[in-house]
Amino acid sequence: MSFNLVTPIIEKKVLNKDMFIITVNCTEKPLAGQFVMIRSVSKFFEPYLSRPISVYDWKDGRLYMLIKIVGKGTELISNLSIGNIIRVTGFFGTNYPINGKKLLLIGGGIGIAPLYYAAKEAKTEKTEFILGFRSKDDVILKEEFSAIGTLNITTDDGTAYFKGNPVNYLNENLKEIDNETVILSCGPKIMMRGIEKALKEREIKHYCSLDTAMGCGMGACLGCRIEVDGNSKLICKDGPVFDAETLFNERRK
Amino acid sequence: MSFNLVTPIIEKKVLNKDMFIITVNCTEKPLAGQFVMIRSVSKFFEPYLSRPISVYDWKDGRLYMLIKIVGKGTELISNLSIGNIIRVTGFFGTNYPINGKKLLLIGGGIGIAPLYYAAKEAKTEKTEFILGFRSKDDVILKEEFSAIGTLNITTDDGTAYFKGNPVNYLNENLKEIDNETVILSCGPKIMMRGIEKALKEREIKHYCSLDTAMGCGMGACLGCRIEVDGNSKLICKDGPVFDAETLFNERRK
Amino acid sequence: MNTSVKIGNTEFTNPILTASGTFGYGKEFAPFMNLDAIGGFCTKGISINPRKGNPEPRICETSSGMLNSIGLENCGSAHFLETILPEIAGYKTRIIVNMYAQSVEEFKTLTEILDAEKRIDCYELNLSCPNVKSGGISFGTDPKIVEEVTSTVRKTTDKTVIVKLSPNVTDITIPAKAAENGGADAVSLINTLAGLEVDVKKKQFALGNIIGGLSGAAIKPVALKLVWQTAKAVKIPVIGMGGISKLDDVLSFLMVGAAAIQIGAANFINPSISEELAVELKSYLQSENKTLQDITGILL
Amino acid sequence: MNTSVKIGNTEFTNPILTASGTFGYGKEFAPFMNLDAIGGFCTKGISINPRKGNPEPRICETSSGMLNSIGLENCGSAHFLETILPEIAGYKTRIIVNMYAQSVEEFKTLTEILDAEKRIDCYELNLSCPNVKSGGISFGTDPKIVEEVTSTVRKTTDKTVIVKLSPNVTDITIPAKAAENGGADAVSLINTLAGLEVDVKKKQFALGNIIGGLSGAAIKPVALKLVWQTAKAVKIPVIGMGGISKLDDVLSFLMVGAAAIQIGAANFINPSISEELAVELKSYLQSENKTLQDITGILL
Numbered sequence A, B: 001m002s003f004n005l006v007t008p009i010i011e012k013k014v015l016n017k018d019m020f021i022i023t024v025n026c027t028e029k030p031l032a033g034q035f036v037m038i039r040s041v042s043k044f045f046e047p048y049l050s051r052p053i054s055v056y057d058w059k060d061g062r063l064y065m066l067i068k069i070v071g072k073g074t075e076l077i078s079n080l081s082i083g084n085i086i087r088v089t090g091f092f093g094t095n096y097p098i099n100g101k102k103l104l105l106i107g108g109g110i111g112i113a114p115l116y117y118a119a120k121e122a123k124t125e126k127t128e129f130i131l132g133f134r135s136k137d138d139v140i141l142k143e144e145f146s147a148i149g150t151l152n153i154t155t156d157d158g159t160a161y162f163k164g165n166p167v168n169y170l171n172e173n174l175k176e177i178d179n180e181t182v183i184l185s186c187g188p189k190i191m192m193r194g195i196e197k198a199l200k201e202r203e204i205k206h207y208c209s210l211d212t213a214m215g216c217g218m219g220a221c222l223g224c225r226i227e228v229d230g231n232s233k234l235i236c237k238d239g240p241v242f243d244a245e246t247l248f249n250e251r252r253k
Numbered sequence C, D: 001m002n003t004s005v006k007i008g009n010t011e012f013t014n015p016i017l018t019a020s021g022t023f024g025y026g027k028e029f030a031p032f033m034n035l036d037a038i039g040g041f042c043t044k045g046i047s048i049n050p051r052k053g054n055p056e057p058r059i060c061e062t063s064s065g066m067l068n069s070i071g072l073e074n075c076g077s078a079h080f081l082e083t084i085l086p087e088i089a090g091y092k093t094r095i096i097v098n099m100y101a102q103s104v105e106e107f108k109t110l111t112e113i114l115d116a117e118k119r120i121d122c123y124e125l126n127l128s129c130p131n132v133k134s135g136g137i138s139f140g141t142d143p144k145i146v147e148e149v150t151s152t153v154r155k156t157t158d159k160t161v162i163v164k165l166s167p168n169v170t171d172i173t174i175p176a177k178a179a180e181n182g183g184a185d186a187v188s189l190i191n192t193l194a195g196l197e198v199d200v201k202k203k204q205f206a207l208g209n210i211i212g213g214l215s216g217a218a219i220k221p222v223a224l225k226l227v228w229q230t231a232k233a234v235k236i237p238v239i240g241m242g243g244i245s246k247l248d249d250v251l252s253f254l255m256v257g258a259a260a261i262q263i264g265a266a267n268f269i270n271p272s273i274s275e276e277l278a279v280e281l282k283s284y285l286q287s288e289n290k291t292l293q294d295i296t297g298i299l300l
């Protein structure tokens, strides 16, 4: 069932200067990897379009959203306080397949957002994360992620944990990953493509969640279209989760 | 000297559901009856134009603005909190002549805003106010106004003080007003025209402050033009204070 | 409170319609609203054969609006008739099929393909698309072609024929009169304003197709002027659109002479806005104790 | 960092100019900014005789913009020469007098009246005003008249002649080429988009003149597209304007081929914005280690 809520922010947690979590009441239960469209509700239409935001967590009828301030829209939302009204519509998009025995979730920057709920919902024997951040003070939600899986953190500048990005970490540990592992990823395109390259000789399933500017988020505007294997796909409707192998087709090269 | 400040709100006092006072630092000293153009400073241009707001009070390098929530712009300003940045440009417009021996200041609704500072700056023997409000719970700033002059309050619905509007009150007390009195007014046009009609047989000077939507507030856009005595006047530059007799020319009829 | 509007031989329960390309094929909005609460909706522009549309990026946000260069990607007439129409045939709301073609013959063929379908109530001819025959300048700019396309479709169908006009012309009343002369039951305007945006960081155009169509609150004043001008120039009903996002906008278009209105990009902001505005219009008329005809065209 | 631009025989210290009707006669902004920090400014449209302009209300806010129907109220050529020009002659910044006339002869006479004045550097011919002779349709729509007005003024003066074009045409490159053929040193575009707003509460038009001109951020995509199109169609420099409010906007216009830009309604938002953007442009070029020519027209 879908929803189109005009609802107050009931909780707000600022993690660092450009990351924060807001919470709203939402009785519908999302699937792993789905997202909502959110906007501040006011007399003005600025910014004009709503913003796609993943489900970071959902429990007891509450939807948690982890947001990074990138531009105008996310900045506007970051200035809102508890009690301010926002419009939340959803749940949109396809879900991460989370029935694999072993899960390896790889996230880059704000890409970590959909991985928490996905890992929580998964019934797996082994859940492992590789989460990449720019530097030490960008690392967030360590307790939360380590509580639900083995957490490996990378920092580009090496000021803490593994020096390098998630793909470097993956390449160095490829041997320990058996073919039963399913990889779920979200982050910059180069990271997802890098994962595919790393899996060249491997039979490992890898599903990635794509990011793009969106008009409607619900399959009506055709603004989020990409070509996959020669045919038209809508990131908001046929995705955002795609089979990375077909999408990047790096493995056959 | 003019100013074009991008400056934080340093004080905010909510008087009732649609009236509030905000304060900013402003070293320039205004003349009675002058106004500023204000807007919230953000990445968006909504609402597009700045709003003209009178000087309610100015002391020790601080500008006080009494604002009534009417539409989009004033509502946006009302949602701002201490520390939020606004742009304040000014001081614009002509001043109320305040050198009269006796002053009678007549204000309707938000029209009372420029009258406080005008009365404070005036060096008069006798200062009297007639301030009109819709009903009892709309009455604001009683102590402030009575501290600087004799305060007569009217309420349209008669739930308190004099039942009726300021023009009714004026008509009932016309005899006590001698020709040395100078009337300064601000409020709806019908009130200002009503005052002129009441003064038909009298030689009393009456200056009124006009209200209109404004583009620039500084005499550049020509959007606030009105005709006075057949020639073009700009409310923001040749006003907002005008000689009511020439403006309404009710006395010769 | 009767808010119905008759255009051609189609009776709409109320004047609130939704604009082509912003309402998919209707079913995408069914989870969010009661499709029968609005007078009708326009489908995405349909062409004889499926179209891939333009390269990405295809949308870009602007101040109080958005640019799109979708390029009329659509499933084509066959798929529409076989798969999509059956899914929406059950609704009572009027179905307006927006037609996209690149020559007079194509418009005729497309009409013939669709015409057997009872459940299609009206056609909306998108004449702001490039006319490949005359070097890609849009149909809407040449009155002779507007009249020819209109009369050709008019002769091919008894369904209600609406001609949609582009605002990117010097005098919109010329194509409007040409559509009237061609036998159109109504004209609908405005389609998007041509525009482009630059991604300064990447030193590239924001849209893959460079030029896109501007929609949203930003273009409302331009749309209101053109609707008012057209409503004075033609006798057939005018359907107004362009930046409608709130009740006051609906009332503004009705007052300058629009018999009905279409909501476009605002559907992306609030997927149930069209139903909400239909309800708000009814309660406005009730509170003012006025009928729709009482306010339509009072500023003409 | 040299940011100068040569247009006709006028050298501007930088490409940041301000638009006619939004900068008064310059002196109104002197208390808020250093007029010599910008390349130049356009005066309010001047006509031979003073004009009263249109009835109130004359301005109205829109989404991300504003409508104006000032109606070219101005002090007239005589008052401008005797009273106003002396007050601004002292500044070093270039003075562009925007000319408003209703026939070719009037443009000629007005040029003759003004031409003796050394301190006037350029003329900007406002061709989007109604041509009374041909029934009020604006000059800008008929290329023959555009060329005739331009060549007439061209023969009457050695000063730099800029022809300002209206966006309310089907193909703006036609009047642009006509201005080029007539000998214009540059074209400037866009003037305002025709539009109107309704005051729903009062059931009246918001503007006394009903139709006004739309300016501000809302129209920027339309302006960018027309500037890009024109810059590709003519060889003479193109001066771009329409919704410029921040550095990215300035850069966008330069990248699509504008040699200089004008800031209009944004002057009402922040009276020192033109100076601020001139400073920001310089530091941008310095930080990118680029000259003005390096970024001008890179997207042509």
Ligand SMILES: Cc1cc2nc3c(=O)[nH]c(=O)nc-3n(C[C@H](O)[C@H](O)[C@H](O)COP(=O)(O)OP(=O)(O)OC[C@H]3O[C@@H](n4cnc5c(N)ncnc54)[C@H](O)[C@@H]3O)c2cc1C
Residues within 6 Å of the ligand: A035, A047, A051, A052, A053, A054, A055, A056, A065, A066, A067, A068, A069, A070, A071, A072, A073, A074, A075, A110, A113, A114, A210, A211, A212, A213, A214, A240, C061
């Ligand atoms: C399916 C999906 C799920 C997402 N989940 C989250 C989430 O959980 N948390 C979160 O913080 N963000 C998430 N995002 C990204 C988020 O939607 C964008 O960061 C946001 O739309 C940017 O809007 P803005 O107004 O801040 O930036 P804008 O002011 O619109 O643009 C600022 C800059 O960012 C670029 N930009 C705009 N939109 C995007 C985008 N979608 N991706 C990358 N760059 C963009 C623009 O080109 C511009 O250069 C998700 C995106 C998608 C498609």
Ligand SMILES: Cc1cc2nc3c(=O)[nH]c(=O)nc-3n(C[C@H](O)[C@H](O)[C@H](O)COP(=O)(O)OP(=O)(O)OC[C@H]3O[C@@H](n4cnc5c(N)ncnc54)[C@H](O)[C@@H]3O)c2cc1C
Residues within 6 Å of the ligand: B035, B047, B051, B052, B053, B054, B055, B056, B065, B066, B067, B068, B069, B070, B071, B072, B073, B074, B075, B110, B113, B114, B210, B211, B212, B213, B214, B240, D061
């Ligand atoms: C010289 C001068 C001094 C002023 N001083 C004060 C002051 O000290 N405190 C204060 O609260 N207000 C003052 N005002 C009025 C104030 O500027 C308007 O209330 C404000 O501009 C309305 O803006 P808005 O965005 O709230 O309304 P909008 O959203 O712009 O419009 C809402 C409604 O109010 C109407 N409206 C818009 N502007 C005005 C206006 N200026 N006057 C009357 N109706 C308008 C509109 O037509 C519309 O119907 C002054 C106005 C002037 C000209």
Ligand SMILES: Cc1cc2nc3c(=O)[nH]c(=O)nc-3n(C[C@H](O)[C@H](O)[C@H](O)COP(=O)(O)O)c2cc1C
Residues within 6 Å of the ligand: A215, A221, C019, C020, C021, C022, C044, C045, C068, C070, C072, C098, C126, C164, C190, C191, C192, C214, C215, C216, C217, C219, C241, C242, C243, C244, C262, C263, C264, C265, C266
């Ligand atoms: C994403 C998008 C796609 C559109 N597709 C079409 C189309 O296929 N055919 C058409 O005639 N108009 C199309 N339009 C134009 C709209 O129908 C409408 O005329 C225009 O957007 C102005 O209305 P608005 O401001 O309310 O959106 C499209 C608009 C948008 C935003």
Ligand SMILES: Cc1cc2nc3c(=O)[nH]c(=O)nc-3n(C[C@H](O)[C@H](O)[C@H](O)COP(=O)(O)O)c2cc1C
Residues within 6 Å of the ligand: B215, B221, D019, D020, D021, D022, D044, D045, D068, D070, D072, D098, D126, D164, D190, D191, D192, D214, D215, D216, D217, D219, D241, D242, D243, D244, D262, D263, D264, D265, D266
């Ligand atoms: C209040 C106002 C008055 C204007 N007066 C004139 C004028 O007299 N002559 C002219 O050619 N353009 C005039 N314009 C148009 C501007 O010069 C400019 O072309 C237009 O506003 C688009 O730029 P902008 O969006 O930056 O304002 C006026 C614009 C406004 C807002």
Ligand code: FES
Residues within 6 Å of the ligand: A213, A214, A215, A216, A217, A218, A219, A220, A221, A222, A223, A224, A225, A234, A235, A236, A237
């Ligand atoms: S964002 Fe509109 S169809 Fe995907």
Ligand code: FES
Residues within 6 Å of the ligand: B213, B214, B215, B216, B217, B218, B219, B220, B221, B222, B223, B224, B225, B234, B235, B236, B237
């Ligand atoms: S408000 Fe612009 S001239 Fe008065």
